[in-house]
Amino acid sequence: MPYFLVQASYGSDIKSLIKNPVDRAKLARENLEKIGVKVHAYFYYLGGDYDTLAIIEVKDNASLYAFHLASKASGWVKMSKKVPLLSPEEGLRAMQEAGKMLDGFMKIVPSDAKQSP
Numbered sequence: 045m046p047y048f049l050v051q052a053s054y055g056s057d058i059k060s061l062i063k064n065p066v067d068r069a070k071l072a073r074e075n076l077e078k079i080g081v082k083v084h085a086y087f088y089y090l091g092g093d094y095d096t097l098a099i100i101e102v103k104d105n106a107s108l109y110a111f112h113l114a115s116k117a118s119g120w121v122k123m124s125k126k127v128p129l130l131s132p133e134e135g136l137r138a139m140q141e142a143g144k145m146l147d148g149f150m151k152i153v154p155s156d157a158k159q160s161p
Contacts, residue, residue, distance in 0.1 A: 045101050047084070047129040048108065051094035055119040068096065075114070076100065079107050093123065 054061065061068075069086040076083055082101040089097060102108045108126060115121040130138060 045082075045103050047099060047101050047131075049127040049129055050098045050100055050124060051127075052096050052098075052115070052121045052124040053094050054096075055122040057119060072098065076111060079110055081107050081111060094125070099129070 069083075069088075072086060073083045080103045083098055084101060085097075085099040087097045088095065100111075102111075112124065112126070115124065
């Protein structure tokens with residue numbers, strides 16, 4: 045099952061979150077588990093464009109999209125970014141597959157635009 049790094053920034057309810065703190069990690073985990081998404085890590089952090097970071101495992105892209113839709117529609121999240129994560133084995137396989145295509149792509153790139161590895 046695919047893993048994703050999810051970064052999110054709070055929605056418009058930030059003021060109520062400060063006045064009445066809620067364990068968002070627990071709520072996120074409970075809601076995601078309803079659709080078969082496993083939360084491997086959840087962090088609050090400061091700085092940058094995002095307020096939280098999570099590493100999740102999804103059964104399919106539809107589950108990831110359901111999470112996206114529900115979190116945005118509820119106002120819980122105003123902005124999020126989901127980055128696919130590859131295991132070392134998947135990364136190696138991707139590099140091997142890229143190697144099979146490289147020569148074909150190099151034929152269509154002008155020689156003055158080619159970069160050395």
